[in-house]
Amino acid sequence: MPALRPPTHKTIAADRAAPQNRAAMTLDKVHARAVWIEKNLLPYEQDIRAWLRLHRTVGLEIDDIVQEMYAKIGSLDSFEHIRDPKHYAFQVAYSILLNFVRRSQIVSISAVGDLSELNVASLEANPEERASLRDDLREINNAIATLPKRAQEVLKLRRIEGLSQRETANKLSIGEKAVEKHLARAVTMLMDHFGRGGGKGTPRLSHNSEYPNSDDENDDSAG
Amino acid sequence: MTPQGNDIDRQAAEWAAKGTDLSASAQAELNAWLDADLRHLGAFLKANAILVRIDRARQLPAADRAPASVLSRRRLLLIGSIAASLAVIAVGVDRFWDRTHEDVYATQLGETKLVALSDGSQITLNTSSKAIVRYTTERRGITLVEGEALFDVAKNKARAFVVEARGIEVRAVGTSFSVLSLPGRPFEVQVREGVVRIERPHAQPFLLPATKRATIGPDGAVTIEALTATTLAQDMAWQSGHIFLQNRTLASAAREFARYSRTQIILDDPAVANSTVTGLYQSSDPVGFAKAAAISLDLNVDVKDHEVRLSHKGP
Numbered sequence: 419m420p421a422l423r424p425p426t427h428k429t430i431a432a433d434r435a436a437p438q439n440r441a442a443m444t445l446d447k448v449h450a451r452a453v454w455i456e457k458n459l460l461p462y463e464q465d466i467r468a469w470l471r472l473h474r475t476v477g478l479e480i481d482d483i484v485q486e487m488y489a490k491i492g493s494l495d496s497f498e499h500i501r502d503p504k505h506y507a508f509q510v511a512y513s514i515l516l517n518f519v520r521r522s523q524i525v526s527i528s529a530v531g532d533l534s535e536l537n538v539a540s541l542e543a544n545p546e547e548r549a550s551l552r553d554d555l556r557e558i559n560n561a562i563a564t565l566p567k568r569a570q571e572v573l574k575l576r577r578i579e580g581l582s583q584r585e586t587a588n589k590l591s592i593g594e595k596a597v598e599k600h601l602a603r604a605v606t607m608l609m610d611h612f613g614r615g616g617g618k619g620t621p622r623l624s625h626n627s628e629y630p631n632s633d634d635e636n637d638d639s640a641g
Numbered sequence: 642m643t644p645q646g647n648d649i650d651r652q653a654a655e656w657a658a659k660g661t662d663l664s665a666s667a668q669a670e671l672n673a674w675l676d677a678d679l680r681h682l683g684a685f686l687k688a689n690a691i692l693v694r695i696d697r698a699r700q701l702p703a704a705d706r707a708p709a710s711v712l713s714r715r716r717l718l719l720i721g722s723i724a725a726s727l728a729v730i731a732v733g734v735d736r737f738w739d740r741t742h743e744d745v746y747a748t749q750l751g752e753t754k755l756v757a758l759s760d761g762s763q764i765t766l767n768t769s770s771k772a773i774v775r776y777t778t779e780r781r782g783i784t785l786v787e788g789e790a791l792f793d794v795a796k797n798k799a800r801a802f803v804v805e806a807r808g809i810e811v812r813a814v815g816t817s818f819s820v821l822s823l824p825g826r827p828f829e830v831q832v833r834e835g836v837v838r839i840e841r842p843h844a845q846p847f848l849l850p851a852t853k854r855a856t857i858g859p860d861g862a863v864t865i866e867a868l869t870a871t872t873l874a875q876d877m878a879w880q881s882g883h884i885f886l887q888n889r890t891l892a893s894a895a896r897e898f899a900r901y902s903r904t905q906i907i908l909d910d911p912a913v914a915n916s917t918v919t920g921l922y923q924s925s926d927p928v929g930f931a932k933a934a935a936i937s938l939d940l941n942v943d944v945k946d947h948e949v950r951l952s953h954k955g956p
Binding site: 448449451452453455456459460481482484485486487488489490492493558562573574577579580583598599601602603604605606608609610612613 | 647649650651653654655657658659660661679680681682683684685686687688689690691692693694695696697759760776777778779800
């Protein structure tokens with residue numbers, strides 16, 4: 419019987435170094451892929467996380483699986499063959515979990531169960547559910563309304579009015595670095611919001627404590 | 642949430658926030674970061690998906706958007722300075738949500754509305770008018786569905802300001818112009834400052850400079866006339882709630898007042914209808930106008946609910 423040896427982070431990182439995945443990913447392709455992901459994967463991230471929590475295993479973080487899932491699907495040559503993105507996303511997440519279990523030799527594969535246990539058929543979103551998840555624009559509005567005030571202002575100028583970083587900085591009388599920082603903060607908080615919770619109901623940013631008092635005007639020094 | 646996963650998400654968000662226009666060294670740095678770990682690519686794609694989602698929310702119809710937040714002090718001052726002369730004012734609110742992808746602004750009969758747009762431009766809508774505002778990063782698009790509006794355009798060469806009505810496009814960079822599009826009347830564009838370009842289907846576009854008025858008939862015939870500062874000011878009288886009439890027949894004055902009020906001015910006798918008047922009148926007060934006209938033209942006035950009748954004095 420092999421020794422129970424949790425994998426070190428180093429070995430996992432080595433497995434994940436995958437330049438061939440990025441090679442096909444020039445920046446101009448990122449947007450088109452992001453559009454598809456926003457529509458077809460992001461709505462199901464919470465369901466996938468919920469399922470993964472039931473199969474939690476030592477040494478494996480759900481965040482890791484989810485990020486790998488996005489990377490693997492997002493770097494496919496084409497999405498055309500994906501008829502049911504939710505089903506597909508679960509399969510990919512499952513295979514990542516399975517690979518980890520095989521590598522780590524911690525638990526037997528049977529402990530995870532096979533794909534049939536996923537009962538993916540029941541997971542398929544009906545058209546109404548899909549529409550409501552994706553098209554609840556009000557939910558996006560609500561989520562953005564919970565962001566720090568500065569982050570909202572930056573989002574407005576950069577994304578809605580299409581100002582450049584410099585123009586945004588001038589308009590808000592802050593530095594360009596601060597503009598970038600506020601936008602990054604908004605994206606981080608919304609990644610959390612839409613991926614981990616709150617995406618289907620009352621807006622809830624579960625990790626607000628990382629951004630004490632949110633506004634953080636100290637960031638606004640010219641930079 | 643694990644600190645690890647969150648760290649990667651945060652780094653990914655920082656890269657996504659930098660946009661796609663990266664310097665060569667930043668591009669190399671991003672590639673190195675993406676190559677270092679498969680999870681980086683996943684988080685980076687998700688961060689970009691979040692940006693897509695933010696952009697998508699611009700589609701939210703105005704009616705569904707969150708209630709307006711408090712107006713900024715600057716806007717309050719602006720309102721204070723104009724409020725006295727305008728019947729009703731609608732000002733875009735500060736929450737960016739409320740002035741984004743497609744906003745519809747309309748005025749009721751007799752109402753005038755000032756709309757402050759997100760880029761600093763303004764629309765002043767005259768009575769019974771409706772405009773749809775669609776702003777994108779490349780284009781500031783306005784559709785004048787009906788009525789009359791004055792556009793004060795903030796300068797931005799990279800983002801054309803285009804007013805469309807009846808298939809005619811009026812294109813401006815930084816200028817002030819008005820467009821009138823009413824059923825049964827020729828299409829009119831007046832330029833107060835700067836220059837606009839007018840584009841029509843199947844016709845050569847043309848430039849219309851300041852202090853000129855272009856009238857486009859239903860047959861497409863274009864008439865251009867020069868406007869003096871005085872006539873321009875008079876034509877813009879509606880902005881302060883007035884109608885300016887110069888040697889206008891009572892019939893045409895009655896039509897003009899009908900744009901602003903439910904109270905109709907009735908002229909039974911063609912001789913009365915063809916009498917002319919000159920003066921500056923309150924657009925909301927057709928009865929006051931009728932009384933003034935009756936005094937100067939020696940006519941009878943008969944005021945009823947929703948109508949005022951002008952006729953020759955009886956024998």
